[in-house]
Amino acid sequence: MRRKKGFVLREICGQNVILGEGLDAVDFGNLITLNDTASFLFSEAEHQGEFSAQSLAQALCLEYDIDFPTALNDTQEILSSWIKYGIVEK
């Protein structure tokens, strides 16, 4: 999987939010709020470039004190909503 171009993470009144700003995302028209875990995954996905739920979950385990199955479960849940919104493509 990869993150689609044109999406950025911004802080609005203390909340982390994904916005569509690039040429490929100017018509996105949505605003998605993220908790700390999701913000970490969004940045990690960009850092990794080409990634899988497993590779993100591994990074999540290194950052936070959680076991792998829980991390993988959370990551898959977040990724499926990002795929639905067109932020991540397979």
Place this chain on the structure above:
Amino acid sequence: MRKTNFYEVAGHVFGVEAEDYIFEYADNYSFFLIEEKSSPLFKLEVKSEKFLQCYQEELSQEEEGQKIICGHTNDGKSVYEFILGGIKTGVLVCGENFVENVLYINKGYEKFSLDNALMIIFALASASKSTLLFHSSTIEKDGKGYMFLGKSGTGKSTHSRLWLKNIPQTELLNDDNPAVRIFNGNTVKVFGTPWSGKTPCYKNKSCELRSIVVLKQAPYNKITPLSGIFAYAAVVPGVSGKRWVKTIADSLHETENSLIQLVKVFQLECLPDDEASVLCYNTIK
């Protein structure tokens, strides 16, 4: 003969160099004319000739029969072509950081091209200076500004007219493109500009911005305060910009994020009637 005029809008100085006759189309700028100044924010050189280079299209935006094509030349300069009812009216070519710019004007469309070009350069060049060029109809009452936002055709101007009719001591500050500027991170002012859509309201005046109201047509009148990301999402579509350029997007975001924490934002679901304006004023004053 060519000459250069200097103007000041929302505290930002810019120069326009053109043939004498071009300024005859620029009455709306006369209220903003100032003495010659050194180091203006930007300059625009107007050429009464065709733009003959090729450019690569990035994006085009169309609204009410007006189309703007954004692109760039092979050497990386940004280009904006203005099209009115299918007719090419002019091409703007911007230099680095929008400091030195050239507008190629086609005969018969001098005012349309000049207004579009200056609005674009103003919005982009002032973005890094805590300034936002809005799409809004704006009322002044007792030294306070009230901005009405909304999609094209929602009734921003109509709502302003209702204030003028129903609320005493109100005046129209600008009907289409006011500028908002934050000073020292804590004072927000709204300014009249030389751009006001179809209404000739070119006031060189400013006042403290009190509230922003985002209008939405409805079969009833109801006003709701918005905060945080809801205020942000409501306000941002009303700001002119080129968000696919990261430096501009970063500047706009910073100003918009401060703005919604300094000024009250409301959503008004409304009818185009007297009651809407009275409800709105009594809530947001």
